[in-house]
Amino acid sequence: MNLAAMAPNRSIRDAENMRRKLDENLAASRDQSPEAFAERRRRVLEQNAALGFGTKRFDFGGSAGVREVPLAPLSYWAIRRWSRAAEALPDWKPVSPQGIKQIGDRQDDLMEQVQQEYLGLKASVLVAGRRTARGKVVFPSADDACEPDEIAVIPHAGPEYYRAASTAAAVIAMRGGAMSHLAQVGLEEGFLIVRVKDAASLYPSGAVVEIDAERGEVSVVSFSDDERPADGMKP
Numbered sequence: 001m002n003l004a005a006m007a008p009n010r011s012i013r014d015a016e017n018m019r020r021k022l023d024e025n026l027a028a029s030r031d032q033s034p035e036a037f038a039e040r041r042r043r044v045l046e047q048n049a050a051l052g053f054g055t056k057r058f059d060f061g062g063s064a065g066v067r068e069v070p071l072a073p074l075s076y077w078a079i080r081r082w083s084r085a086a087e088a089l090p091d092w093k094p095v096s097p098q099g100i101k102q103i104g105d106r107q108d109d110l111m112e113q114v115q116q117e118y119l120g121l122k123a124s125v126l127v128a129g130r131r132t133a134r135g136k137v138v139f140p141s142a143d144d145a146c147e148p149d150e151i152a153v154i155p156h157a158g159p160e161y162y163r164a165a166s167t168a169a170a171v172i173a174m175r176g177g178a179m180s181h182l183a184q185v186g187l188e189e190g191f192l193i194v195r196v197k198d199a200a201s202l203y204p205s206g207a208v209v210e211i212d213a214e215r216g217e218v219s220v221v222s223f224s225d226d227e228r229p230a231d232g233m234k235p
Contacts, residue, residue: 040095040096043095044070044073044095044096045070047072047073047092047093047095048070048071048072048073051072051090051091051092053070053071053072053075053090054071055068055069055070055071056068056069056071056074056114057069058106058110058113059106060106060107060110061106069110072090072092073090073092073094073095074110074114075088075089075090075114075118076089076090076092077111078110078111078114078115078118079114079115079118079119088118107177107179108124108175108176108177108178108195111124111177111178112124112195115216119216120215120216121215121216121217122215122216122217122218123172123194123195123196123211123216123217123218124177124194124195124196124216125193125194125195125213125216126157126173126176126177126178126180126182126183126186126193126194126195127178127182127183127186127187127191127192127193128192128213128214129186129187129189129190129191129192130170130190130192130213131212131213131214132210132211132212132213132214133151133169133170133192133210133211134151134169134208134209134210134211134221135148135149135150135151135168135169135170135208135209136149136150136151136206136207136208137150137151137153137203137204137205137206137207137208137209138150138151138152138153138168138205139152139153139154139200139205140152140154140161140163140164140168142160142161143160143163144163144164145163145164145167146163146164146167146168147167147168148167148168148169149169150168150169151168151169151170151171151172151203151209151211152164152165152168152170152171152172153171153172153174153199153200153203154171154172154173154174155173155174155175155200156173156174156175156176156180157171157173157175157176157177157180157181157182157183157193157195158176158180158181158182159181159182161173161182162181162182162185165182165185165186165191165193166189166191169192170191170192170193170194170211171191171192171193171194172193172194172195172196172199172203172209172211172218173193173194173195173196173199174195174196174197174198174199174200175195175197176193176195177195192211192213194211194213194216194218196218199218202218202220203218203220204223206223207220207221207222207223208220208221208222208223209221
């Protein structure tokens with residue numbers, strides 16, 4: 001059997017399968033009818049039950065309010081990027097191209113909750129292009145660049161902080177999720193971005209911090225003398 005001769009045909013089949021799947025997802029995204037949503041919901045709940053998973057109550061706020069979220073797709077979405085979570089991941093087959101992002105902005109908080117429950121992460125890891133980073137904390141303004149030995153603390157993971165993320169050792173964002181601009185770009189460019197809501201008060205300018213993306217930990221190694229926090233907050 002000539003395997004070399006078969007390779008192009010296999011590549012063509014793979015490309016055709018990818019194109020067919022893309023066309024199916026685009027068609028599903030365009031179909032906003034109540035019947036289409038009801039069918040997707042039925043398929044999600046059916047697969048969730050077949051895998052032996054229940055649901056998790058979460059308050060998305062606003063018009064969405066409190067919802068019951070199926071745990072199988074939820075855990076797959078929230079922890080699939082961690083190698084040590086492989087055994088905990090359900091064998092989930094995606095049903096809806098929209099995903100949980102369509103529910104509301106608080107999906108970032110939900111992802112953080114699931115990561116803490118399943119993996120014990122103390123910080124929500126948005127993208128882990130590197131496993132660890134260590135550097136001095138800085139607070140860049142929009143469009144500022146950083147030094148490669150600095151950790152940039154930024155208010156949100158928006159596009160105006162691209163230069164900081166692309167030049168710093170790592171980024172600690174106070175707002176933003178896995179679908180934020182920096183996280184999406186960071187998947188391609190190998191950024192390390194974690195989310196810590198109170199980062200501005202926890203990590204003062206000049207402090208040296210270390211980030212472990214695999215464990216979701218941000219540790220203060222040392223404080224500068226003029227930035228040492230009040231008693232009770234230790235490295």
